[in-house]
Each structure stands twice: as structure tokens, then as C-alpha cells.
Amino acid sequence: LKNNWFTETCELWPGGTFSIEVKEVLHSEKSEYQDIHVLDTTSFGKVLVLDGIIQCTEKDEFSYQEMISFLPLCCHKNPEKVLIVGGGDGGVAREVAKHPLVKQIVQVEIDAKVIDVSKKYLPFMAVGFDSPKLTLHVGDGFEFMKNHSQEFDVIITDSSDPVGPAVSLFQENYFALMKSALKPNGIVCSQAGTVWNDLELVSNTLQICKNQFPSASYAYASVPTYPSGQIGFVLGSLDKDIVFDQPQLVFTAEDEKAMNLRYYSSDIHKAAFVLPTFVKHRLA
Ligand code: AAT
Numbered sequence: 001l002k003n004n005w006f007t008e009t010c011e012l013w014p015g016g017t018f019s020i021e022v023k024e025v026l027h028s029e030k031s032e033y034q035d036i037h038v039l040d041t042t043s044f045g046k047v048l049v050l051d052g053i054i055q056c057t058e059k060d061e062f063s064y065q066e067m068i069s070f071l072p073l074c075c076h077k078n079p080e081k082v083l084i085v086g087g088g089d090g091g092v093a094r095e096v097a098k099h100p101l102v103k104q105i106v107q108v109e110i111d112a113k114v115i116d117v118s119k120k121y122l123p124f125m126a127v128g129f130d131s132p133k134l135t136l137h138v139g140d141g142f143e144f145m146k147n148h149s150q151e152f153d154v155i156i157t158d159s160s161d162p163v164g165p166a167v168s169l170f171q172e173n174y175f176a177l178m179k180s181a182l183k184p185n186g187i188v189c190s191q192a193g194t195v196w197n198d199l200e201l202v203s204n205t206l207q208i209c210k211n212q213f214p215s216a217s218y219a220y221a222s223v224p225t226y227p228s229g230q231i232g233f234v235l236g237s238l239d240k241d242i243v244f245d246q247p248q249l250v251f252t253a254e255d256e257k258a259m260n261l262r263y264y265s266s267d268i269h270k271a272a273f274v275l276p277t278f279v280k281h282r283l284a
Contacts, residue, residue, distance in 0.1 A: 001025070006039060006047075008054050012161055013197040013227040020044055020054070020225070026121050031113035033165045038121045044225060046122055048089055050114070051164050057225045061091055061125060065158075066264040067221040067272065068233055069095035072154045072189035073102065074247040074269060075235065079153045080104065083181070085141035085169065086191075087158035088114030093128030096156070098259045101249070105134045106152070108144040110165050142168040145177035153183055157190040162201065170205055175212040175236065185239045188213070195220065195279045196228035203282055205234045214240035218283060219272035221263065245273040 007019045020041050027038040037049040045058025056064065069092055073079045081104045084092050088109040096105050109115060115138070118126040129136060137144065141157065155178050159166040168174055169190070178188045188209070193201040202218060209216040213236030220232035235244055250266045251259070275283065 006041075006049070008049075008052060008227070010053055010161070010163070010227075012163065012193075012201075018054070018225065018227065020047065020057075027117055029113065029117075031111050033111045034160075036111075036113055036117055038117055047225075048114075048118065048122060050160055053161060054225050055160065056089055056091060056122075056125065058122075058124065060224050061089075063221050063223045063263040064226070064231060065091035065095050065125070066261060067219070067268075068092060068156055068158055068189055068191060070099070070261075070264040071219055071233060071244075071269060071272065072156060072187045072235055073099045074249050074266070075237065075242060075244055076154055076187050077185070077248050079187075081152050081154075081183075082106070083108070083148075083152040083155045085144070085155065085157045085159060086110070086166070087156070089118040089122055089125040090115070090128035091125035092156060092158045093131060093134055094125060095128070097128065097131035097133055099249075102133060105131065106137070107134060108137045108139050108141050110138070110140050112138045140165075140168075142174055142177070145174065145181050148181040150180070150183055152181055153186050155181060155186070155188045157188070159191055161193070170201070170208075172208045172211060175208050179212050179236075179238070182238055185237070187238075187242075188236045190234050192218065192232050192234040194226065194228045194230045194232060195276070196230065199279065199282055202232055202234075202279075206283055209234045209236040213237060215242045215244070217244040217273055218275065218279075219244070220275075221272060245270045
């Protein structure tokens, strides 16, 4: 923190970065897995920072949480049982619980301290933990996956970037484990970096997903407080005939309002898979 400005520097995005003006540092601790900070900021509300990397801000978290949840859920005909890996702030659980066909949510987050801190300072996201559909486990998503087979319709990996405890969640053996944890026609969706900073990572993660799943695709969303203002998702499906950009469940304007959707819509779903030319060529 320099003169009340927090700057997010990381080897993953060398040479340029984002800064945010801080009113107050609300919380600061070192957990078993990472440094945890909660900031109150002048323009982005409350902000969760792990190992110096912004995980979400009050102002724009809905974009990421809605997209990583509703893209895979709405690609699936009947997403009754959903697994969330990571997501310690509760925001993804909040979104998944809104889907009318979801009956059961299981979540595995590695760091109990992230959950505690979110409940205390970030109740607008941690409200997701109150869902009666949710069973929450504290543990490593990779290890958890080894002990589950043919159990889930959708697996959402809301993980931190591939430095620190989330490295294993970007590897091919993790995608193989997810594949065996899915029911027939199951779908996975993983946080997979940005096209501006990490096209190599996006390309590698998509390739890994393609190696394991008969169908795979990349979609992206605008999130101003993530590096380069954008973030993407790799989706994989066991259904070889899936058309990712055609939602199975289409929401009306009334549905969007009733579900308090602020970014995701059925039109945004279709548009999210339309990639800029340089990305389309790189991922071809
Ligand atoms: N909801 C948006 C914020 C995140 S949270 C990422 C979460 O993944 C963190 O709570 C972290 O503790 C958890 N995590 C990391 N590794 C593991 C693991 N191996 N098993 C289970 N949970 C894990 C994502 C922000 C993306 C940032 C983009 N720059």
C-alpha cells in the first residue's frame, strides 16, 4: 500500500497493472495457505485480496460470479447436482442456488479463513453459504475430486490464478478427475485467465480440456477489476453434440429480474463465445 493505493502486481501480468484507492484496510492475516486482505475502497466497495491478487470487488463481482455459474448451468438440460471448487467468498454458491433446476450444491474450498473473513466482511457474497441446498467442505479440490465418481451434473472451478494453492486445478490430471466425477452429459467450467495477459494459459487450458472432453470451448466476460478488465472460462462437456452458445434454459426479462441477474442473460450467453479474431485464431 503506497499513499493509500493498492497495486496488484504479479508475474502473470508483467509490466503493467491495476491500482485501487483504499479507504481502510479492514482485515489482514496470513492463513495456512495465503495472505488474506479485505480492503474498503473509495470506488469499488469492499475488496477481497488473496496473496496480493484481487479476487472480487463489491462493484463488479456479479459479472464473474454470474457468468462462471450460468454459462455451464444453462448449457445443461438438467443440472440437479452441482460441485463448486474454490469460491470461498460464497458468490458462486449464491448464483448457483438461483437456478430453478439445481437441487443440491456441494462446495469444497481449501481455506476456511477465506470463508470466515467473507462471512464477516462480505455478506453480500457470503449469503451464498446460507442456501439450504449447499453442503460445504473445507479441503483441497484436487484431493476431493479423487474420491468422487459419476456424481455431479456440473462442476464449477472458481479458483484463484495458477500461482499458490490453485496450481493443480489447471493441470490435465485435474480435468481427468473432473471427467470421472461427472454424470453422463456432465459439464465443467473453470476460471481460465484473460486473453490479453495469458493467451498461452488460455490456450493450454483449453487444449487440456479438449484432450479430456469430447466438446470444449472458451467464453469470456468483462470484469473491470481483473487484470486487463476481462476474464474467461474454459467449458468442457461429455455430450459431444452440445452447442455451448445455445442455452438450454432461456430466461425471460422477468426471470432475469426475479433472479436479480445483472450481467448474465440468454443473449450475453450466446455472445460470450464470440471471440476476437486474434483469439479465435490462437485457439483454433
Ligand atoms: N469468487 C471469485 C474469487 C475467486 S476465489 C478463488 C478461491 O479458490 C479462493 O477462496 C481460494 O482459497 C480457493 N482455492 C485455491 N486453491 C484451491 C484448491 N486447490 N482447492 C479448493 N479451493 C482452492 C477467484 C478469483 C480469480 C482471480 C482472477 N485474477
